[in-house]
Amino acid sequence: MTPQDMESRIVRYGDLQPCKTAFIDAHTPGSDQKENFTIIGGGVSESPDQHVHITIPHGFNIGAAGQPPKCRNSLHDHRTAEAFFVLSGRWRFFWGRYGDAGEVVLEKGDIFNIPTGVFRGFENIGSDYGMIMAILGGDDAGGGVMWAPQVIEDAADHGLVLAETGKLYDTKKGEALPGDVGPMPLMEADELAKRGEPTTAQVLPNHVARYWDMVALSDRSPAKVIGETGILRDKPGFEVNFITRGSASERAGSFAHPSVLMPVTGHWKVTWDGGSATLAPGDTMSVPEGMAHTVLPSMTGEAAIYQIVGTADPAGLTWQG
Incomplete structure (x- = not known):
């Protein structure tokens, strides 16, 4: 692309x-x-x-x-x-x-x-x-x-x-x-x-889930924040991952459903076959399903990004009291 x-x-x-x-x-x-x-x-x-x-x-x-x-x-x-x-x-x-x-x-x-x-x-x-x-x-x-x-x-x-x-x-x-x-x-x-x-x-x-707790949990691998096995266990039709400098990988990955990248802190470079883009806090990037890409910090300093991935799950939890 x-x-x-x-x-x-x-x-x-x-x-x-x-x-x-x-x-x-x-x-x-x-x-x-x-x-x-x-x-x-x-x-x-x-x-x-x-x-x-x-x-x-x-x-x-x-x-x-x-x-x-x-x-x-x-x-x-x-x-x-x-x-x-x-x-x-x-x-x-x-x-x-x-x-x-x-x-x-x-x-x-x-x-x-x-x-x-x-x-x-x-x-x-x-x-x-x-x-x-x-x-x-x-x-x-x-x-x-x-x-x-x-x-x-x-x-x-x-x-x-x-x-x-x-x-x-x-x-x-x-x-x-x-x-x-x-x-x-x-x-x-x-x-x-x-x-x-x-x-x-x-x-x-x-x-x-608190930001600094997620930073600690994602020091080596991304933290699954919302999902069936997440910090917040739910199946709402999407999963949410939290990536920091320590858990960002140079290995390209892709998903079967569309995903979205949303930086919280730092600047992040997203690279795919054919191009790259740099995201800042407040930016939102939609990644097509099946597109291999890497997500890496592009500058020194604190860096954290949310990754939302679509799933085929239903609406999610209803409060049970």
């Missing part, structure tokens, strides 16, 4: 195109400054304004959320897996029906694999603009977002109405639901009762 072909599969951090109207809480105070990015796949945006950088199906989606300090993402759930790692900033994740069942604070490089069946939200508690990168299971990302009822009610008070079709309408702009389309119904009591309320102690051992 030529360098030109591969360049079309690389999204540079500086080229990311944000959407500020992606979700129902785009007008809600406290959530109205967030930016949503859809990097690979269709994503779960409810806005036609959302730009998709790479539309090639991978069996999973890659996205990102950028938020200034004190900005939060409202409580929601997905039908497929959702995993986040922190690219920059300091983030508080919280969960439960009202967001008070438990919480965890993540720093740069930390990763959180959130099971389905639990309402979750997050906020930037750092002092600067921060970015978290997201991996969503499935090509259609589970068909969208399921919001906690109070989120839909709060949004309506600020002019945004979500249709049952998943499309947003802004009443402040004079938009209204079509006559044959109803509003998104609030989740019924029986569905709400199925949502998990795990404590922080229940979540931390099995769903959160």
